[in-house]
Amino acid sequence: MDYLGSVLRGSWDNQTRVSGFTLLGLSSDWHTQVALFILFLAMYLLTVAGNFLILVLIGLDSRLHTPMYFFLSVLSLVDISYTNSTVPQMLSHFLSSRKSISFRSCVLQLFVSLAMGSTEFFLLGTMAYDRYVAVCHPLRYRIIMHGGLCLGLAAGCLVAGFTNSLMQTIFIFQLPLCHSVINHFACEMLAVLRLACVDISFNKVMVALSGFLVIMLPCVLVLFSYARIVAAILHIRSSQGRSKAFGTCTSHLTVVSLCFGTAIFTYMRPVGGSAAQQEKMVALFYAIVTPMLNPLIYSLRNKDVIGALQKVLGKFSKTG
Numbered sequence: 001m002d003y004l005g006s007v008l009r010g011s012w013d014n015q016t017r018v019s020g021f022t023l024l025g026l027s028s029d030w031h032t033q034v035a036l037f038i039l040f041l042a043m044y045l046l047t048v049a050g051n052f053l054i055l056v057l058i059g060l061d062s063r064l065h066t067p068m069y070f071f072l073s074v075l076s077l078v079d080i081s082y083t084n085s086t087v088p089q090m091l092s093h094f095l096s097s098r099k100s101i102s103f104r105s106c107v108l109q110l111f112v113s114l115a116m117g118s119t120e121f122f123l124l125g126t127m128a129y130d131r132y133v134a135v136c137h138p139l140r141y142r143i144i145m146h147g148g149l150c151l152g153l154a155a156g157c158l159v160a161g162f163t164n165s166l167m168q169t170i171f172i173f174q175l176p177l178c179h180s181v182i183n184h185f186a187c188e189m190l191a192v193l194r195l196a197c198v199d200i201s202f203n204k205v206m207v208a209l210s211g212f213l214v215i216m217l218p219c220v221l222v223l224f225s226y227a228r229i230v231a232a233i234l235h236i237r238s239s240q241g242r243s244k245a246f247g248t249c250t251s252h253l254t255v256v257s258l259c260f261g262t263a264i265f266t267y268m269r270p271v272g273g274s275a276a277q278q279e280k281m282v283a284l285f286y287a288i289v290t291p292m293l294n295p296l297i298y299s300l301r302n303k304d305v306i307g308a309l310q311k312v313l314g315k316f317s318k319t320g
Contacts, residue, residue, distance in 0.1 A: 003191050005036075006231065006279060014252070015253050017053075017192075019102065019103060020100050020101055020102040020103050020105075020106065021100065021101050021106050021180050021181070021182050021187070022098075022099060022100050022101075022180060022181045022182065023093060023099045023101060023182050023184060023185060023186065023187075024099070024182065024183045024184065024185075025090070025093055025094070025099050025184075025185045025258070026185055026280065027059070033094040033095070034094070034095075037091055037093055037094035039092065040080060040091060040094075040288060041091055042086065043081065043083060043272045043274070043289070043292050044087045044088075044091065044288065046292050047080075047083050047087075047288065047291045047292040047295075048080060048083065048084075049296070050294075050295030050296060051077075051080045051291065051295050052076075052080070052300070053071065053295065053299075053307070054073065054076045054295045054298065054299070055077070056078050056312075057075055057305060057308040057309060057312065058072065058073045058308075059073075060142065060308070060312060061308035061311060061312075063147065063304060063307075063308065064304060064308055065304070067141075067145040067150045068127070068130055068131075068134065069154075069210075069304075070150050070154070071123060071126060071127045071130060071150070071154065071303060072127075072158075072298060074154050075120065075123055075124075075127070075294065076294070076295065078116050078119050078123065078288075079116075079120070079291035079294055079295075080291075081112065081116045082116035082291060083287065083288065083291050084285065085109055085112040085113040085116065086109065086185070086186040086212065086287050087111055087287065089101065089109070089186065090185045091185065093185070099188065103285050105112050106176070106182075106187040106192070106310070107173055107186075107187075108168060108186040109186060110165075110169055110172070110186045110188070110189060110192065111165050111166070112165075113165070113186065113187075113188075113287075114165040114168055114169065114189060115161045115162045115164075115165035115166075116161070116215045117159050117161075117162030117166045117286075118160065118161035118162075119157050119160070119162070119167055119208075120161075120259060121161075121215055121218045121219075121260070122157035122160050122161060122214070122218055122224065123154070123157045124157070124218060124252075124255065124256050124259060125218030125219070125222055126153045126154070126156075126157055126220040126257065127219070127223040127252050127260060128218075128221055128226065128252065129221065129225055130145060130223040131225060131226075131229060131249045131252055132189050132225035132228055132229055133227045134228075135144055135233065135249070135288060136228055136229065136230050136232045137303075148207070149265065160214075161214075163215055164210055164213065167191060167206075167210075168206065168210055170205075171202075171203055171206055172189065172192055172203065173191060173192075173198075175193075175196040175198060175200065175203070175266065176196065176198055177195055177196055177197070178196070178197030179191075179195045179197075180195070180196065181195075182195065184279075184283070185280060185283075186282055186287070188283055189207070191279075194258035195209075196230050206317040215260065218260075219260050222256055222260070224244075226253065227251070229249060249298050251298045251302055254297050255290075255293075255294055255297055255298075259286070259290055260295065262285055262286045262290065
C-alpha cells in the first residue's frame with residue numbers, strides 16, 4: 001500500500017490537487033434515503049451475521065474440515081471484506097447531507113473492493129475445480145485436494161485479485177480527473193473513469209483485458225469443470241447416485257450463476273455503453289445482495305451445514 005500511495009501521490013502532484021470527491025449516491029430525496037438506510041442496514045447485518053456464522057460453524061464442526069468448506073470459509077471472509085469496503089460508508093451517507101469521501105479513502109475503497117471482487121471470481125473457479133475432483137475422482141479426492149494445494153490455491157486467488165486491483169487502481173488514479181462528483185454510491189472503477197478529462201482508450205482496453213482475465217477465465221474453468229461433472233453424473237446408473245452427486249454442486253452452481261452473470265453484465269461492456277443509474281443498480285446487487293445470499297444458499301441447500309448448526313444450537317440449549 002505504501003508503494004501504491006507513493007505512486008498515486010506522485011502522479012497527482014502533477015495534476016490539479018483535490019482533497020476529495022462527492023458521491024451522488026442512490027437518491028437525493030430524504031424520505032427515500034431513510035427507507036434505503038433501513039433496508040440496506042438490515043441486509044448488511046444479515047450479510048455479516050450469515051457469513052460470520054458460516055465461519056464459526058466450519059471452525060467448530062470437524063465434519064466440515066474438508067477442502068470444500070475451507071474454500072467456503074475463504075469465500076465468506078472475502079464477502080465480509082467486500083461488503084465492509086463500501087456499505088458502511090453508503091449507510092452513513094444516507095443520513096448525511098454531505099456525501100463526501102477523501103481522495104485517499106476513495107483510492108483505498110476502490111482498491112479493496114476491486115481486490116475482493118476479483119479474488120471472489122478466481123475463488124469460485126477454484127471451487128468448481130474442487131467439485132470436479134470430488135465428483136469425477138472421488139476415491140482420490142483427499143489425495144489430490146490435500147492441505148498444501150488448498151492453501152496454495154487460496155493464496156493464488158488472493159494474489160491474483162490484489163495484483164489486478166493494484167494495476168487498475170494505479171492506471172485509473174494516474175489520469176487527470178477534471179471533476180470531483182462521482183455519480184455512484186462508492187468509488188467504483190467505471191464511475192471514477194468518467195471523471196477523466198483525457199482520452200481513456202487505454203483504460204478501456206485495460207478494463208476489457210481485466211474483465212477477460214478476472215471474469216471470463218474463471219468462467220471458462222467453471223464451464224469446463226461442470227461439463228466434466230455432468231458427463232460423469234450421466235454415467236452413474238442409479239438415480240439416487242446421480243441426485244447425490246449433483247446435489248453436492250447445486251449450491252456452488254447457484255452462487256456462480258449470480259456472481260458471474262451480474263459481473264459480466266456490468267463490466268464486459270463498453271465503459272460508456274450503459275446508463276449510470278442502471279449500472280449503480282447492478283453494482284448494488286453485486287455489493288450487497290450476492291454476499292447476503294451466499295451463506296443462505298450454502299446453508300439452506302446443504303445438509304452438512306444445517307447439521308452443524310443444529311449441533312451447535314443443541315450444545316447451547318444443554319448449557320442453558
